[in-house]
Amino acid sequence: MTSLSAAIRETSLLDATCEDFVYDLVELVPTVGTQIGLDGHDGELQDYSPAFWDAVADRIRDLVQDVEALNDSTDACDDEDDFDDVDRLTAAILRDQMTFELDLHHRGEYLRRLNIIDSPVQTIRDSFALMPKVTPEDFDNIASRMSKVRTALRGYAESLAEAAQTGDVASHRQIDGVISQCEALAEDGSLLERQGLPPESAVVEEAKQAFSEFADWLSTELSPQATHEDGVGRDRYEMFSEFFLGRSIDLDEAYNWAKDELAKTVDEQVQLAHKLYGSDTNVLGAYRQLNEDPRYQVHGTDALMEWMRSVNDEVRSELNGKDLTVPEDLPPVECAIDGAGSGGIFYTPPSDDLLRPGTMWWSVPEGQEVFHTWQELTTVFHEGMPGHHLQIATTLLQRRDLNLWRRSLYWNSGHGEGWALYAEHLMADHGYFDDPGYRMGLLDSRRLRLARVLVDVGVHLKKATPDGIGTWDAQYAKAFLRDNCAMMEANLSFELDRYMGWPGQAPSYAIGYRDWLTLRDKALAEGMDLRRFHDKALRLGSMPMDMLANEVLNH
Template structure:
C-alpha cells in the first residue's frame, strides 16, 4: 500500500487555467512578466492607457467565468476533473482576489492611479532593475522596453486625463512627488543611464525626454485640476483597506488598538532610554546617542551589504529545525543598493526558476555613508530571513500544491507584511534584541508601524487627533511621525507622502502582525507545535488571514 504522503498530486484543470491566466497576464502587462520571472516579455512594455486597464479587467472576468464553469462541472463521483481540497482553496482565493480587482477597476481606481510609490511611473522605472543584464539578448530587451517608454507615458496620460474628466485626480502632494521623480529620470545622471545601455544612446535620450515631457504635462495639465486634500474619505478607504487586508475590519477598533499599543511601546522605550543614559534621558535623545555609538555603526555600502548577508546566514542556522524548517534548497538572499534614493528598504522575490535570486534592496539616499545596526537589525529580519525571503521562497517551492498564480502572483499585504513583522517578533524570542540598543531598534520599528495605523486611518477618515485639538491632516501627521520614529527627515517625508497616496496599505503591517499572533495562539492551543504551525502556514502561500486561519485550524 502506498502512503498518502507519498502520493504525488498531479496538476488539475484549475491549475492549468490559472497558469494560462498568468501567461496572458504577462502578455498584457509585461512588467508583471519581468517581476515574476517569466521569459519572453522583457522587451515589451504595457502602455497604461484606458484600453490596457480594460483588457486586464476583461481577462480577469474570463478567468472567473472559467473557474465557475470548472466548479459547476464537478460532482461527487470521484471524476478526475473534480476539485480536490487544493483546488477548492484556490478557487475561493481566486474569486476573492479577482472580485476586488474588478471592484477597483469599476470604481476607476486603476485609471486614476498616481502616487510616489506604487503607480505606473514607478512600475516603469523599477522594471529595469529586475531585468537580466548578461547576454546581448538581455541588452536588446532593455533597449526594446526603453524604446516603448514614450508610448507608455502617453497612454498613462490618457488614463489620467479620462479619470480627471470625472473628477478623479490625485492630490497635489502626489502629483508634485511624481513630477520630481520624472524630472530626475529625465535629467543628467538619470537611473535610465545605469541600466546597461550607453547613456548617450538615442533610446536612452528619448526615454529621458519622455519623462521630462510627462513631468511638464503633469505640471501644466493635471496639477491645476488637483486638490490639496490628502484624505480619501471613508468609502474609498474601506475599499483600499479590504484590498490590502483581504477582509473588512472595524477601522475605528483598529485605530483604538493601535493607540493603546503605541502607548505601551513608548513606555518601554522610555524605560530603556533611562536605563541606558540616566533618569532624565528621552527616547529621541537615546536615538542620537545610539547613532553616535561606534558599536552600532557601519561605514559604506560594502560594509552594509556584508553585514546584511552575515545576519541572514546566521539566522538560517539558528532557526532551521527548531521553530521552523528551512527548505534544503532555499537560495541565499542577495543584497543590493537601489538608486532611487528614497531611503526605503524592500524585497523582490526570486523568479519561479530561482535563477534570479530573492534580493533585499536598500534605497540609500545620496550622501548617506553611515548606517546604524541598532536601528536596522530588525529590518534585515523583516526583509530577509525569517521574513519575506523565507516566506516567498517557501511558497515558490510548493510546486506540487501551488500553481503558478498562487506561487507568484497572488499576494495579500496583510499576510505578507504581517508575517514580516511577526518574523521580527520571532527573532526577539530567540534573544536577538536582549541588547538594549537593538531592543530600542525593534521598538522603534514597531512604534513606526503602529503610528502608521493612526496616521493612515486618522488622515483618510478625518478622525480627531490624539490631543483632541483638531482633525488629522498631513501637517499634524508629519509632526506625529517625527515624534514616533528615528527616521532621517528625507526618509520621513517620503514615508508620510507614501501614506497619503497609498491609503490602506500602511496599516496592513500592524493589523496583519496582530492576525499572525492571534492565529499562532489558537494553533498552539489546539496542540500544534510551533515548527508545525510555521511550516504549515508558510507552505500555503499568500492569502487573506481569515482564509489562512481556516486552513491552518480546520484542516
C-alpha cells in the same frame, strides 16, 4: 531531509486555467513577466491607456467565469475533474481577489492611479532593475523596452485625463512627488543610464526625454486640476483597507487598539532609555546617543551590504530545525543598493524558476554614509530572513500544490507584511534583542507600525487627533511620525507621502501581525508546536488571514 519541491501533485484543470491566465496576463502586462521571471516579453511594455485597463479587466472576467464553470461542473464523484482541497482553496482565494480587481476597475481606480510608490511610473522604472543584464539579447530587450517608454507614458496620460474628466485626480502631494521622480529619470546620471546601454545612446536619451515630457504634462495639465486634500474619505478608505487585508475590519476599533498599543510601547521605550543613559534621558535623546555609538554603526554601502548578508546567513542557521524548517533548496537572499535614492528599503522576490535571486534593496539617500545597526537589524529580519525572503521563496518551492498564479503572482498584504513584522518579533525569542540598543530598535519598529495605523486611518478618515484639539492632516501626521520613529528626515518624508498616496496599505503591517499572533496562539492552544505551525502556514502561501486560519486550524 526531503526537499519541499520533491513531491509531485498532478496538475488540475483549475491549475491549468490559472496558468493560462498568467501567461495571457503577461502578454497584456509585460512587466509582470519581468517581475515573476517569465521569458519572452522583456522587450515589451504595456501602454497604460484606457483600452489597456479594459483589456486586463476583460481577461480577469473570463478567468472568473472559467473558475465558476469549473466549480459548477464538479460533483461528488471521484473523477479527474473534481476539485480537491487545494483547488477549493485556490478558487476561494482567486474569487476573492479577482472580484475585487474588477470592482476597482469599475470604479475607475486604475485610470486615476498615481502615487509615489505603486503606480505606472514606478512600475516602468523598477522593471529595468529586474531585467537580466548578461547576454546581448538582454541588452536588446532593455533597449526595446526603453523605446516604448514614451508610448506607455502617453497612454498613461490618456487614462489620467479620462479620470480627471469626472474629478478623479490625485492630490498635489502625489503629483509633485511623481514629477520629481520623472525629473530624476530625465536628468544626467539617471537610473536609465545605468542599465548597461551607452548612456549617450539615442534610446536612453529618448526614454529620458519621455519622462521629462510626462513631468511637464503632469505639471501643466493634471496638477491644476488636483486638490491639496490628502485624505480619501471613509468610503474609499474602507474599500482599500479591505483590498489589502482581504476582509473588512472595524477601522475605529483598529485605530483605538493601535493607540493603546502605541502608548504601551512608548512606556517601555521610556524605561529602556532610562536604563541605557540615565533617568533624565528621553527616547529621542536615547536615539541620538545610540546613533553616535560606534558599536551600532557601519560605514559605507559596501560594509552595509556585508552586514546584511552576515545577518541573513546567521539567522538561517539559527532558526532551521528549531522554530521552523528552512527548506534545503531555499536560495540565499541577495543584498543590493537601489539607485532611486528615496530612502525606502524593500524586497523583490526570486523569479519563479529561482534563477533570479530574491533581493533586499536599500535605497540610500544621497550623502548617507553611516548606517545604524541598532535601528536597522529589524529591517533585515523583515525583508530577508526570516521575513519576506523565507516567506516568499518557501511559497515558490511549493510547486506540488501551488499553481503559477498562487505561488508567483498572488499577494495579500495583511498576510505578507504581517508575517514580516511577526518575523521581527520572532527573533526576540532567540536573543537578538537582549542588547538594550537593539531592543530599542525593535521597539522603534513596533512604534512606527502602530503610528502608521493612526496616521493612515486618522488622515484619511479625518479623525480627531490624539491630543483632542484638532483633526488629522498631513502636517500633524508628519510631526506625529517624527515623534514616533528614529528615521532620517528624507526617509520620514518618503514614508508620509507613501501613506498619503497608498491608503489602507500601511496598517496592514500591524493588523496582519495581530492576526498572525492570534492564529499562532490558537494553533498552540490546539496542541500544535511552533515549528509545525510555522511550516504549515508558510507552505500554504499567501491568502487572506481568515482563510489561513481556517486552513491551519481545521485541517
